[in-house]
Amino acid sequence: MDIKKDVKKQFGKSANSYVSSAIHKDGEDLQKLIQMTTINGHEELLDVATGGGHTANAFARLVKKVTALDLTPEMLNAAKNFIQGNGYQNVEFKIGDAENLPFSDGLFDIVTCRIAPHHFPHVNKFVEEVHRVLKPSGQFLLDDNMVPEEDDYDLFYNSIEKCRDYSHFRAWKKSEWLRMLEFNGFEIYELHRFEKTFKYESWCNRMNLPENEKENLSVYIKKASPKIKEKFKVSIVNDQVISFQGEAVVLKAIKR
Template identity: 75%
Template sequence: MDFKKNVQKQFGKSADSYVTSTIHKDGKDLGKLLEMASINGEEKLLDIATGGGHTANAFAPYVKKVTAVDLTPEILAVAEKFIKGNGHQNVEFVHGDAENLPFSNEAFDMVTCRIAPHHFPNVERFIEEVHRVLKPDGQFLLDDNVVPEEDHFDQFYNTIEKWRDYSHFRAWKKSEWLRMLELAGFEIFEWHRFEKTFHFDPWCNRMNLSQDEKEKLAEYMKGASEKIKNKFRVVFEADQVNSFQGEAVVLKAIKR
């Protein structure tokens, strides 16, 4: 099974949980994305890998039209139900691949992508596609989990994410994002770092991890070095992993 089939399979069975997920629906990063955007009400916005539809839903009242695209038909269906249930009529839903977008050149004024690129096997191709579909001076608003610059921390975080979720490909370093975007023809206009607390049980359960695998993953985290535990603020209660802390970057880049 190829990697994108894995993504579709994983998100197909977890679709409803992404609409109700606290991290996805209530994150303060979503407010920051809106705050960073320059909007006059006439924009055509593309939301890539819309997931539960929270970003498309948040922007819909402020722009002319939102196009929400996702690789997984099941998750598009729940996003549509969620967004239309909130009364938004200016959102269309399109089945499509972030690395091969079914849209013409310079079709959009804005592109958003939130908590998704760590699932993309060819993130540079995704960035090229964003650049292609944006109009000159168009805005790209990106929000995703990232890893620290130190390789040991990078390896630990990507290992536990891949263990929990086989559709996870890679969370990138902040420096890697800045480099990839600038090499693709974007200027980094503004960026912010967010800390994110992951509660172990809901984090595992959202991806339907078996009890056996949850226990093995918890043992792996317990066996990590003190330096890693301190960096990721791993909290234990009664010798069980209760939570840990990751980080995300929210940034605005302009197509030049």
């Protein structure tokens, strides 16, 4: 099945759980994203793959206009209800593909994308599109889950994410992101790393994972090597996986 059809199917049925998800709603990474952005109040901002709308909502009070874009109609509708419920009227909602943005060149002062690019099958095309729709010297604020540089850690994290969520494509290494951005005409201005604790039950339930698949995934995690368990701080109590730790990077890049 096409990965983008998978994304629409998966997030269509999980839309409201993403609006209420604490890791999306309350993450300190969102506050860091705002702190890193240079804003005078006159900017037009595009939030790509807006999801539950948390990033668009956070920036709506700070800029002139926000365009919230998502591939999944149900997700976009949930974001619209959330943001308009908070009283913001300067947010436009648009269905669209991150790898083929439906906007003319040089339209936006700022582009944000938070906890989404690991679903994009052609992430390099996404980076090209962000560069295209930004004005000269425009800001790109990227926030996503990353994998460590070591291949064993990369394989473990991407494997468990794919088992939990078939619409997951790939979490990239930090070095891969830096290379993609610089090759596509961006300068990296600022980068921060965050540790993220995933509670196993809520992490699985957010994707409506069936009990048998949840159990199979738990077995896979428990069979991981001691080195991997230590790296990801896997917590197992009474033979039950309780939590593990991943990482995310928030970075600011400027269009050359």
